[in-house]
Amino acid sequence: MAAWDVERLLLTGMQRRRLLMGVSALTSLAIASQFSRRVVAQPKFSDYPFKLGVASGEPLPDGFVIWTRLAPQPLNGGGMPNQNVEVRWQIARDPKMQQVVQKGTAIATPELAHSVHVEVQGLEPNRWYWYQFKAGNDTSRIGRTRTAPARGDRLQKLTFAFASCQDWQNGFYSAYRNMAREELDFVVHLGDYIYEYGPDLSKPRQHNSPEIISLADYRNRHALYKTGFHLQAVHAKFPWIVTWDDHEVENNYANLIPEDDQTREEFIKRRANAYQAYYEHMPLRLSSLPKGPNMQLYRRLTFGELAEFFVLDTRQYRSDQPCGDGLKPRCAEALAEKATMTGKEQERWLFQGLERSSARWNVIAQQTMMAQFDFDARSDSETFNLDQWDGYVAARDRLFNFIQQRKVANPVVITGDIHSSWVHDLKADFSNPASPTIGTEFVGTSITSDFPAQFIAPVTAALANNPHTKFFDGAFRGYVRCQLTPKQWRSDYRVVSSILDPQAPASTLASFIVENGQPGAQNA
Template sequence: MFKSENFERLLHHPMKRRSLIIGAGGLTGLAIASQFSHQRALASDRFSDNPFQLGVASGEPYPNSVVIWTRLAPEPLNGGGMPPVNVRVRWEVSTDSSMRRIVARGTEFATPELGHSVRVIVEGLQSSTWYWYRFYVGNQASRIGRTRTAPVAGSNLSKFNFALVSCQNYQQGYYTAYKYLAQDDLDLVVHVGDYIYEGGISTTGPRQHNSSEILTLEDYRNRHALYKLDANLQEAHAMFPWIVTWDDHEVENNYANNISEIDTEPDQDRAIFLQRRAIAYQVYYEHMPLRPFSQPKGPDMQLFRRLSFGNLATFHVLDTRQYRTDQPCGDGTKERCPEVFDPQATILGQAQEDWLYQGLSSSQARWNILAQQVPIAQRDLKAGEGATFSMDKWDAYLADRDRLMDFLGKQKPSNPVSLAGDVHNHWAMDLKADFNKPESAIVGSEFVCSSISSGGDGNDTIPSYVNSSDNPHIKFYNNRRGYVRCNLTPTTWKADYLAVSEVTTQFGTISKPASFIVENGRPGVQRI
């Protein structure tokens, strides 16, 4: 499936052949690993170091179940440092933080085919309930994590709190925002992409990557491990369940469907890029608390899905990266070009678009949340000097966006709100039936979070285009790092923008430069 002359050369590269073959074999091994789990297992529980250095995590909360996760890695930056055999891992779940009232326990196998990661679907739980969990290997225990189940579908829910985060470039800053987030009053964390960055080593930031640009199975595992070693990120994972979706840097910058960005790497070849994507998808799955239906099949992975929280909120989690056609006019910010009007161009793909509209049409939730990667709202980045747009956002896929705006305007699903990241700034915007006609109807709202660290400290400058008459639907911009805290009730959505003073040191303080509300039945953001 992945044959080409370039791929053959890459396979015979002395440093990359072994990891590529392991990656391809691992993809096949995913389906059969469980057949051998009981046939061979590690006889000793002795490791070169603490096997739980990457912490614990949870996610995908349902009313009666949740995913808990860890990965055994006594040598995290050396492929994990585990022997190539299955390892029995015990787990337990309690209703108290001291782990005395155990309500569920069991054993799973950490397999080499999945990098000795462990995911457990803990079932039979009570809805809307906090639980605590931990893992054991032999007499070694992981830290204790905390998680929460969702309310029963359709049940009345008076409030729901979550944080929106994205973009955590390890080299460009410390994860100070996660330190504050972990202390917040939340039910959930929603991460909309760029969990890792694939690039090589930079000497200009406060921290450094652990290798040149990642390409192989071991490369990707070591890079995820480097990020997971961050203490603030571990604390945020341990305190709340997460919903995750990716953007581009989990594979490679600005990739589109089967196409790598334009560069000089071997993966310009489609077959080689698909192999790289397959490896990256596998390792992403290994490190995230996702349910088994997201287990990748080669270079394909099911990531768009829905999670509901009583009758208050439904998250329609989208994937605007895997199915999109190539960015028109290159991959950067350029003058608008005719290709943006191409009716065949897509950022969602037909199957996902149909799924989204069906879900919005049938939703009974008060708030319908599109958790996705890049801003939907138009952003003229050179207002007054000739329209200029980023070709990696919805601005470059006008047929898809026009259909979405038309659907929201005509079908009127209850309170549609887009959540996005990617751009490393805070934004609050209205979604318009026609962004080029300021008088057109407001059909939804959009909150865009800044990065956790990407872009460094940032500054307090506000670009002139933000306040331009060309962008009247843009209500707020902030160029500091941080996150967005969202507090939902049946009548009001309140979004607090949290900003960190600096991330290039570990001493940044946090402030709240702005808050916005959306009122039930009244689309559009209003500043408090």
């Protein structure tokens, strides 16, 4: 039986028991039964089993997901025996874990790399909780997480950070060191959590294997990234909302179309491996459990009446990049009506959600730059990045037309991918600077991934041909901190002095605000 089918098999008939045990614990027990293995309650590990830390995510008003993975030898397949292991967990109101409000047992199975995803329910909205795991005689670090506000709550402030693109080889996670010191409600990661490439000896640190293909490869690569001390610290301090881009599988893949010359069958298997390892290492709900090469990742999260987040997946369903991909003038393919970033079903889901939303701020969290940008500084020619929404013009037009016609309140797009910082006014017609501004896009730089220095001057020169672009920086790495109130959105571009120094401090490079009811960014 395929590993990705296991958890799904045994959900039927469990609803009556949720109040007693919690759905994730039951599902894990069912997995153990399905494989007819003895559950080991007092295992003996070859080393400390919680080396990959703890994490939480998917905040709802009554709960969240807490995650860990047992891996005493994280870079060597995990180092766990081929047996099911009992993992105890508890939730408390205090950081010393003395006021325990919930506890239970989950089963870590070999089929899911001994990862544990506990969906905690029945908690109070809009408050901090602490959590911890125990397996055998070993105890994890204590994590902190937070429930979302109640759906109708008139929330006065919400603070989060978003990040992306953390190539291990390029440098150190000093950005996360600084993020861990922020006062945030949650973190949004917009993709490229890992990179699939083999080692590059010219970089300050190297990947742990050649380019990854197999499930074991992807597990070891995720484990390598998860050993990052500062990354673990941010996971342990805040709940995360995650989505992927391309490098979690392969650079610039589109749906079931690989970048290189793999056969379709080879790439389907590779994508299934990558998706399973991604689920195993992220604090995601059971609803995101992959089935082969397919995984449900787009979803909606609400924070009182203040904000609704639409988390997109622009890789799994997109049509192939037009015109042969790359930086070049558009061909007819880039304007085709059938070209899609999201697929029809996700696009319909997004439009329905935007139309029904009563939130003050409607946030589209996604991967590649949505605004048009002509990279050519000459006035008589054009150059576009066709992996971005500029290669899918009709799909972008459909979204912008919908936002304008349905008068969606305060649409703000947050974006990663391009390893540089940008701020755009989203225009109804980018070819006409006088056309209405229908929203705002904040594009965050990378945690470590390179923006080639030789591209900075040409992009800067091209800004004159893109008057809707209010800010660009390609020199610094970091993250974006956002604070929302009913009256205003503020984005602070937080950057580190160097990714070669693990202790590098952060500073605010630039700040922008969006006023309620007035789309478009202004300098703070």
